[in-house]
Amino acid sequence: MSFSQLGLSEAIVRAVTECGYTIPTPIQAQAIPAVLAGGDLLAGAQTGTGKTAGFALPILQRLSAASQPAGARRPVRALVLSPTRELAAQIGDSVKAYGKYLKLNSAVIFGGVNINPQTTMLKQGVDILVATPGRLLDHAQQGNLKLDQVEILVLDEADRMLDMGFIHDIKRVLALLPKKRQNLLFSATFSDEIKALTDRLLDNPAMIEVARRNATADIVTQKVHPVDRNRKHALLAHLIKEKNWFQVLVFTRTKHGANKLVEQLGKEDISAMAIHGNKSQAARTRALAEFKSGKLQALVATDIAARGIDIDQLPQVVNYDLPNVPEDYVHRIGRTGRAGSSGEALSLVCVDEHDMLKGIEKLIKQSLPSEVVAGFEPDPNAKAQPIQLRSEEHVRGGGRGRGGQGRGNQGGARQGSSRDGAGQSRGTGAQLGQKQGQGQGQRRSAGPQAPSPSGARAAPPHRSGGRGR
Numbered sequence: 001m002s003f004s005q006l007g008l009s010e011a012i013v014r015a016v017t018e019c020g021y022t023i024p025t026p027i028q029a030q031a032i033p034a035v036l037a038g039g040d041l042l043a044g045a046q047t048g049t050g051k052t053a054g055f056a057l058p059i060l061q062r063l064s065a066a067s068q069p070a071g072a073r074r075p076v077r078a079l080v081l082s083p084t085r086e087l088a089a090q091i092g093d094s095v096k097a098y099g100k101y102l103k104l105n106s107a108v109i110f111g112g113v114n115i116n117p118q119t120t121m122l123k124q125g126v127d128i129l130v131a132t133p134g135r136l137l138d139h140a141q142q143g144n145l146k147l148d149q150v151e152i153l154v155l156d157e158a159d160r161m162l163d164m165g166f167i168h169d170i171k172r173v174l175a176l177l178p179k180k181r182q183n184l185l186f187s188a189t190f191s192d193e194i195k196a197l198t199d200r201l202l203d204n205p206a207m208i209e210v211a212r213r214n215a216t217a218d219i220v221t222q223k224v225h226p227v228d229r230n231r232k233h234a235l236l237a238h239l240i241k242e243k244n245w246f247q248v249l250v251f252t253r254t255k256h257g258a259n260k261l262v263e264q265l266g267k268e269d270i271s272a273m274a275i276h277g278n279k280s281q282a283a284r285t286r287a288l289a290e291f292k293s294g295k296l297q298a299l300v301a302t303d304i305a306a307r308g309i310d311i312d313q314l315p316q317v318v319n320y321d322l323p324n325v326p327e328d329y330v331h332r333i334g335r336t337g338r339a340g341s342s343g344e345a346l347s348l349v350c351v352d353e354h355d356m357l358k359g360i361e362k363l364i365k366q367s368l369p370s371e372v373v374a375g376f377e378p379d380p381n382a383k384a385q386p387i388q389l390r391s392e393e394h395v396r397g398g399g400r401g402r403g404g405q406g407r408g409n410q411g412g413a414r415q416g417s418s419r420d421g422a423g424q425s426r427g428t429g430a431q432l433g434q435k436q437g438q439g440q441g442q443r444r445s446a447g448p449q450a451p452s453p454s455g456a457r458a459a460p461p462h463r464s465g466g467r468g469r
Contacts, residue, residue: 011101025050040205074125075149133169147176229350237268253321272298319347322356326363
């Protein structure tokens with residue numbers, strides 16, 4: 001099957017072909033006709049499957065078939081909400097690339113950067129707007145845009161959107177939209193919260209699921225290396241040197257842990273940098289650029305900070321710390337094994353994390369093979385110690401870092417501090433209420449997903465983070 005057989009115009013097919021894509025991925029083959037049909041859609045797909053093109057291409061097709069009169073100020077006709085800056089930027093790049101031969105324009109807005117250029121761009125009129133929730137609401141409050149003519153709404157990575165505590169922002173955005181519109185919800189995992197959200201947001205949606213629920217990619221080799229907690233950094237350094245790894249993405253539970261690990265790897269002459277919410281925009285941009293170019297052996301990241309890392313053939317992902325929430329394991333290892341390439345996901349597991357490992361294996365419905373590395377045998381008499389379950393990535397620090405929510409082990413109740421630090425808020429999909437939800441919850445700003453069948457074109461990396469006035 002070709003893209004032209006899916007009902008896309010010659011102009012769109014030409015642009016897609018120039019991007020190097022000729023055969024739609026499974027999610028694209030199913031999603032594009034469904035979106036063109038005009039109904040609501042619930043789509044489940046792992047990262048790296050080309051799901052961005054699954055909604056971007058039919059949106060371009062639908063809007064270009066009914067362009068606005070020449071000379072009129074362009075209203076926002078399609079709105080794509082993204083949980084992070086990285087994802088928003090990558091989606092925006094994809095929309096521009098796929099629509100290069102169409103008379104449509106698009107824009108991307110997110111926090112952490114100067115708001116004034118965005119204001120100028122919005123006042124000129126935009127057909128397709130990609131945004132993070134907090135910055136979108138900032139512009140709406142300042143009167144820089146109206147959303148009363150939105151025809152299509154996309155919630156991308158909806159599971160992550162809820163996980164980051166954006167439910168109140170979503171409710172406030174919905175209140176600005178017309179009741180009659182097409183809703184598209186894309187999610188890598190389907191939790192109970194996602195099901196509750198879809199029940200209230202979507203109207204008799206078509207459902208597409210190209211991978212087993214909460215499944216991990218079959219082409220990713222997964223393995224556990226048992227090790228004592230105080231020897232994890234030594235084992236990681238050993239593996240990187242012995243296997244001559246480059247472009248290894250390492251996940252830690254906290255920002256402090258990421259910084260400490262970078263220092264430890266540096267002492268082993270291993271080039272490494274960290275990305276997390278406390279890093280400046282310039283530091284995050286430089287770290288991602290060097291990692292994508294292959295200059296950096298290891299990139300150490302917290303879960304949210306890694307959302308924008310999309311490389312065609314990222315070979316290794318290492319869980320230095322197991323995630324507090326089992327679903328995050330699926331997200332993490334989805335960074336490798338993309339677009340038909342094989343990948344390897346290793347987890348360094350100490351005695352403290354045995355219950356977390358059981359939760360992950362229960363979620364993915366398989367037991368992960370375990371292999372002890374010679375010279376790093378764990379102490380059989382070691383006793384488990386409590387793990388800090390409130391991730392630093394989700395706790396408000398000083399200054400203008402973004403608020404988030406601590407996450408209990410095994411996906412317990414999620415609680416987040418409000419963006420201005422005043423009070424607490426709890427948000428889940430079940431709280432959305434009506435389809436056109438109302439609510440004045442405290443909001444957060446965050447502010448791209450490889451849209452293509454073969455992974456992402458490198459996009460300007462931007463981190464989800466503070467309100468970023």
